[in-house]
Amino acid sequence: MKMDSAAVEIDGSVMEGGGQILRVSAALSCITGSAIKIIKIRAGRSTPGLRPQHLTGLQLVSDLCSGSLQGASIGSTDISLTPGKVRSGNHTADTQTAGSVCLLLQAALPCALYADAASQLLLKGGTNAEMAPQIDYTVKVFKPIVEKFGVHFDCDIRMRGYYPKGGGEVAVTARPLKELQPVSLTDRGNITKIHGRAFVAGVLPFKLAKDMSAAAVRTIRKEIKELYINIQPVQEKEKAYGNGNGIIIIAESSTGCLFAGSALGKKGVYADKVGIEAAEMLLRNLRHNGCVDEFLQDQLIIFMALAKGTSRIRTGAVTLHTQTAIHIAEQLTQAKFTVTKSEDELSSGVTYIIECQGSGVVNPNL
Secondary structure, X not given: OOOOOOOEEEEOOOOOOOHHHHHHHHHHHHHHOOOEEEEOOOXXXXXXXXXXXXXXXXXXXXXXXXXXXXXXXXXXXXXXXXXXXXXXXXXEEEOOOOOEXXXXXXXXXXXXXXXXXXXXXXXXXXXXXXXXXXXXXXXXXXXXXXXXXXXXXXXXXXXXXXXXXXXXXXXXXXXXXXXXXXXXXXXXXXXXXXXXXXXXXXXXXXXXXXXXXXXXXXXXXXXXXXXXXXXXEXXXXXXXXXXXXXEEEEEEEOOOOEEEEEEEOOOOXXXXXXXXXXXXXXXXXXXXXXXXXXXXXXXXXXXXXXXXXXXXXEEOOOOHHHHHHHHHHHHHOOOEEEEEEEEOOOOXXXXXXXXXXXXXXXXXXX
């Protein structure tokens, strides 16, 4: 352990000021070997400090890097992580709530890439939860794009879990790599395919799935007339715990870009409204002519920062989550980011190019 260097202090209340700062900081601490101290965690939130999901994520990262974690308890606003050596093998993390397994993976996956051998991560909690990517997004959008950096991981959805019960379970196997490759995603091409799934689980009637699907198709049709849109209504059977409903719609482009819109049902919200919400989210992410949607944007920053070489990604408006991830990545690595506005003749909207001179972190354990 590097005890000689003082911990890098990170203000957890800056910019977006949420759990994402914890995930990016902890992962980069683990990978670079720098100790960190995060203060004012989620200071501006209605329930400040660590929630169960954040705590579980930090413990998982600490476990992955044989680290020592101080101040890690529910409601804590200051934590310190002193990382050791990244450990491969089996790691389990259970939020014991509907806390998102996808957010646990966001923190843990980058760490596992710098181990000496494959890692198995057993993640328990919500698979399709609010305020987080749905597991379908992680598998169908995040995974194929992050694989362009040279990442290889498999994701087995053993059980789906919803708010408020959780009970979902996902098994992830990640293989280590020597170093990440830079990516260039600057040419979107044309949208060639739109497909998705509308699901109900537990006691909810199948009609909800059909209604979500039909409403979403109708909404997309108004704007995109030339494509066949296939949104499969699904009744989740034995691989689902508790009740839930939701929808995810994915668009693919001729150059291999992927975009999504998604929504989850809530008590008292009509199925049509859920379908329309997801459809509008997808359409909003297709209008700007960028190469990633607003959710993938910030999830790619850590990989750009670690890669060896220059990455470029064309996006729509740069989100606060993305600006926050860049801020943290520049604090904890040698990466340098620039964001350039780019007026585009093709679309009415403005796009931005996020460029990163990656820090080229080499896996010392491989």
